[in-house]
Amino acid sequence: MHFFASVLALFTASMANVKSETQYPDKDMIRYKFKDDYTTMDTWEDARDYCISEGLKLATWAQLCPDGEGPFKSPVGGMIDDGGQNWVAVDDKDEWYVDAGRLTYYSCSGVGCRSCRGHIQHHGFKEGWGHVGKTKVDHYNNYVFCHVTTTPNPTVHPSQNPTSVPTTLAPTSFPTTLIEGAVGNGCANTIQLSHAFETAQGEPCNQCSFCAGSSLSSIYNPHIDSTCVECVSEDSTCNSLRFITSFQKSWIMKFFKLKSSGMNADTDPEKVVLEGSNDLKEWHELYDSVLTFDNRNASQDFVFSANEVSYKYYSISFERQTESSVMYVGNYGIVNSYAEQCTANMFNDIVGSNVLPYNVVA
Numbered sequence: 376m377h378f379f380a381s382v383l384a385l386f387t388a389s390m391a392n393v394k395s396e397t398q399y400p401d402k403d404m405i406r407y408k409f410k411d412d413y414t415t416m417d418t419w420e421d422a423r424d425y426c427i428s429e430g431l432k433l434a435t436w437a438q439l440c441p442d443g444e445g446p447f448k449s450p451v452g453g454m455i456d457d458g459g460q461n462w463v464a465v466d467d468k469d470e471w472y473v474d475a476g477r478l479t480y481y482s483c484s485g486v487g488c489r490s491c492r493g494h495i496q497h498h499g500f501k502e503g504w505g506h507v508g509k510t511k512v513d514h515y516n517n518y519v520f521c522h523v524t525t526t527p528n529p530t531v532h533p534s535q536n537p538t539s540v541p542t543t544l545a546p547t548s549f550p551t552t553l554i555e556g557a558v559g560n561g562c563a564n565t566i567q568l569s570h571a572f573e574t575a576q577g578e579p580c581n582q583c584s585f586c587a588g589s590s591l592s593s594i595y596n597p598h599i600d601s602t603c604v605e606c607v608s609e610d611s612t613c614n615s616l617r618f619i620t621s622f623q624k625s626w627i628m629k630f631f632k633l634k635s636s637g638m639n640a641d642t643d644p645e646k647v648v649l650e651g652s653n654d655l656k657e658w659h660e661l662y663d664s665v666l667t668f669d670n671r672n673a674s675q676d677f678v679f680s681a682n683e684v685s686y687k688y689y690s691i692s693f694e695r696q697t698e699s700s701v702m703y704v705g706n707y708g709i710v711n712s713y714a715e716q717c718t719a720n721m722f723n724d725i726v727g728s729n730v731l732p733y734n735v736v737a
Contacts, residue, residue, distance in 0.1 A: 401521035404434060404451050409516065416516040419471045419505050422464035426521035434520040435465040436473055436493065445491030446483065451473040451520070454490050461516035462494065462505070470495055472502055499595030500710055503623075505563035562717035566710070567621040568595065572604075572613055573692070580613035582606055586701075593617060594707045600672065601636035601703040609700045616702070617692040620709050625653065625685040628661065629716060630678040630733040632708030635668035639671060642703045643668065644693035647677070649685030658690060666693075674708065676733040 389458045413425055423433045440447045454477040455461045461476035470493030477486050483497075505515050529695060570591050572583045585593075586603035593602040604616050631649060636642070649662040662679045669675060689709065696700040712732075719732035 392564055404438065405429070405431065405499045405521050406452055407519045407521065409518065413519070415511075416519065417465045417509060417511045418507055420507065420517075422516055422519045423466070425519055425617035427618045429521055430524075433464060434522040436465045436467045436470060438474060438522050438613075439463065439465055439475065439520050440491035443491070444493070444496065445474070445487070446489060446497075447485070447487045450491055451489070451554040454487055455518060457517070459517065461517055462502070462515035463518050463520055464505070464516065465493075465520075467493070469493065470507055475518065475520075495710075496596070496598055499592045499597070500566050500568070501555070501564075506563065539546035557682065562714055562721075564713065565623040568592065569619045569621070570585035571579070571617045571619075573615045573617055574612045575614060575694070582608075582693075584614070589615070591618075594704055596708070597634075597706050597708070597711075599706065601638060601705050604695070604700075604702045604704070606695065606700045609697060611700070614697070615692050616695075616704070617690060618707065619655075619688060619690045622687050622689075622713070625687040626713060626716065627682060627683055627685045627711065628689060628709075629680045630676050631712050632674055632676055632706075633666075634674040634708065635671050635704035636703040636705040637672040637705040640671070641696065642699055642701055643696070644704060645696040645704055646694040648692045648694075649677075649679075650686045650690045650692075651682075651684065652690070653686055659684065661688075672705070674706070678733050680731075680733075 405426070407413060407429075416422060416425065426433045436444070439450050440448050441451065450463075450473075455475050455479045457479075459476070460478060461474060462472040462477045462553060464471065465473045468471075472494045472543045474489040474494075474497070476490065478489075478661065483489060489497055494500075502515075504512060512697055568591055572580050574580050575628075583604055583606040585591075586605050589601075589603045594598045606613055628649075633647070644666050647662070647664065647666045648660065650658040650660050661682055662677060664677075689708075693704050694700065715732035719730050722730055
């Protein structure tokens with residue numbers, strides 16, 4: 376009963392933050408609309424380049440949402456209310472798209488429950504649309520927010536001692552070629568998520584379910600403390616929760632990140648098993664161990680660096696402790712692991728070193 380009362384209080388407080396107009400109107404922001412101002416806007420890059428063509432720059436998340444990150448925050452000019460979804464491109468180091476609309480979609484309720492939230496922040500993974508090679512659909516790039524760019528004023532007086540002879544040395548193309556070859560298309564990838572409750576023998580079962588407020592996407596969301604699972608009884612044979620993360624492009628996983636929940640250790644998973652596959656039929660075990668954390672509510676790296684096989688599908692199973700019918704699982708940072716491993720690979724290819732993307736216990 377206390378849990379539902381707390382959720383209701385949080386929802387009521389959040390709704391009080393919804394404003395039809397931000398209290399920080401930005402005279403340096405210009406909002407352009409699809410079909411009125413432009414006809415082609417398939418990708419994030421298109422939005423960025425459109426702003427540049429107007430002598431402006433793509434707005435940052437902070438400029439779009441000066442009241443702060445959502446939910447229940449209003450973008451400059453107020454929440455867009457045109458009957459559809461409205462993911463808009465932003466210039467941000469983590470997010471590509473931020474929601475600027477009023478509508479309610481996917482794992483949240485209430486007007487503005489996604490407003491000013493980034494896609495990764497809200498769903499726990501990068502969007503599979505709105506990037507190079509994709510064609511526009513109706514839920515993004517309906518609006519583009521461009522902001523006045525600030526550039527240093529030119530010096531009033533020319534230099535008194537200009538160089539008399541211009542340089543004739545052309546930069547070598549080798550470093551550029553090396554970097555382009557190592558970077559390629561960067562770390563672009565897309566993922567799909569699925570889950571199942573299983574017995575110790577891997578058979579599907581239905582005696583366990585997500586607690587109220589938890590869902591499939593919760594475990595991937597770094598802003599959510601923990602994902603809760605509740606079974607009908609402590610001795611239920613339905614004792615495991617399995618997540619499968621499907622990547623469009625295969626990659627070699629050598630570690631995964633897992634965060635301990637803020638709950639008591641006796642509700643942690645008893646054991647964790649990680650497997651890889653390329654066909655969803657034949658699975659190869661990569662990690663199998665009793666789960667222990669050094670600290671509460673803290674992220675930890677679990678390393679199996681000997682793996683040299685690239686997989687498209689990664690499965691992780693959490694086994695419930697037999698003394699409890701409830702299990703809390705903290706953030707599963709497979710997206711972070713992928714990004715850090717990919718970045719380390721690019722860096723190593725460029726400079727020829729061997730930087731490890733994970734923490735090694737001394």
